[in-house]
Amino acid sequence: MAEQFSNREGIKGMINPTRYGLHRVAYWLQRLSGLGLLAYLIGHIYETSTILNGKAAWNNMLSLTETPGGHLVLVLVIGMCVFHTGNGIRLMISEGGKGVGKPGQPEYPYRASSLNSKQRLCIWVSIALAALAMMYGAGVLFGN
Amino acid sequence: MATVEVPKEQKVEPTTPAPAPSKPKTITLRISRFNPSEHAETKFEEFKIPVQKWTTVLEAILYVKQSLDHSVAVRYSCRQASCGSCGMKINGKPRLACYTKVSELESNVITVEPMNNFPIIRDLAVDFKQLFSTHKKMKPFIINEESEVQPGTKEFVQTPKDLEKFLQFSYCIKCGLCNSACPTMATDKSFIGPQGLAQAYRYTADNRDQGKKDRLKIVDQSHGIWRCHFAGSCSDVCPKGVDPAMAIQLLRGYMLGFRK
C-alpha cells in the first residue's frame, strides 16, 4: 500500500506530549533533555579545547560563556541533567520489570498497574529535583 | 367479609412517577472521509445526530449509515468490546467506538477518524495486515515438545498462580488501539509494536511453554523490544486492561537478567 495511505502520525504525533498522561510527558522530556545534553556535551568539549590555544583564547571563550545568557543555558543544562538522570533511573528499574506492578485479573474499570502511583511519583520527584537543582544552580551562577 | 391485613413492610407506597424519557440531545458527528481510489485528500463530513445518554459512538455512526449517508465505511461486529473491530480515533484518542459513550466525551462535537499508524482502507476502516503478521511472528502458541493430547501423556499442571502470570495478557482482542497510541509506532514502520510484544510475553510467561529462547531472539533486534521507551500510552488506551507496557517491561526483565 502506498506510503501516503499508511496514516502514520509521524514526528508530530511522536513529539506531542498531550493526550496520554504523565508517562507520555516524561517520555517527551527524556528525549528532549537527552538531545539537549548531547548538544551541550559537544559544545562543552569544544569550549574546553580552547584552553590549548593559551590564556587569551580561554579568557575570550569565558567572555562568551560567562555571561547572563551563558549562565541561563547552564541552568537549563542542570535541569535537563537532573531530570534525565532521575527519570532515567526510573526507566532502568522499570525496564528490568521492577515497579511496574504484578500481572493479575484485570478488574473494571481497568487501570493499568504499570502506570501506578509510584511511577507517577517518581516522575514528579524527577521534575521537582530538576527544578530545585535549577534554582540552586541559578543561585550559584548568578550569585557570583 | 374477612379483610386481609397487609403486613406493614409489604404495603405499597405510592411511587414517584416514572421519569419521562429524556429528550434526545443533538450532537455534531464529524466523520473523516477518505477513499484511496477516488481522491487523495481527507475531508470531514458533519452530521447532526440525536443521542441519548447511553448512545455509543458506534451507534451514532450507524445512525449516519442508516439514515443520512450509507456510504460511510466502518468495521464493526460484536458491539460489546469483544471482537476488536471498531477501533478508531475519537476526539483525538484511540478508542473502541462500541465502548465509548457519546456522553462520556463531554462534547457536543465528536470527531471520528481512522486509527493512526495503520493504512486506511476507506473512511474509518483500517488495514490490520501488519498487526496480524507481527502477532504471528511472535509464535502465539504453546511451544512444547510434549503434548497433552497424545496417548500415554498427562495434562500439563498449571496452578492459579501460574495462570495469573499471563492471564491478563491473553485478554488482548487485537483491536490495535495500543499500536495506534504508541509514539514509536508513529514513525517506526518496522517496530514490532506493543500488541506483538505483549503477546510474546503472554506465551513466554506460560509455564507450559518452552519457546522463551526463540521469542527473546525474535524481539531482540533493532526494531524490537528495545524501541519501547515505556511512554505507557498503549496501556492508557487498552480497553481490556491488558496493560501491554507492563508485559513489555516484564519481558525485558528476562533479557536484562532481572527475571528467570
Added chain:
Amino acid sequence: MVPEYYLVIKMKESIIMKIHYGTALGAVALVAVHILMRLSQKFSDSLQYQNVLANYHFLPYALMLEVILILLSVHGFNGLRVILLELKQGVAYERAINYGSIVAMIVLVAYGSRTILMAGMGLS
C-alpha cells in the same frame, strides 16, 4: 523486522542497550564528582585558566575526565542513534546511522582526549 538490519551491527540490541544503561550509571557517578569539583571553590574562580590547567595536570582527575568523555559519548550518540532509527527506516539509512554514530563517538572522544592529553602534558 528485516533481517538485513541485524547484519549492520553484529552486536545484539540487548547488549547495546546494556552498554547504554551501564554508561549512564557510570556517567551519573562521575559527572557528580566533576560538578562537585566546580563547587569546591567559587564557580567563577574554578574556571580561571590556572585552576583549569591544574585540573588537567592532576592525573586522577584527568583520567576521570577521559572516562566521563567516553561514557557520555557512547551514551549520547547511542541515544541519538536510537532516536534516528525510529524516525526513518531503510537498509542504507540504518547502516549510515549505525556507522555514523560510531564515527561520531570516536571523533568526539578523540577531540576531547586531545584536550585532556595536551593540556595535561604540555601546557603550564
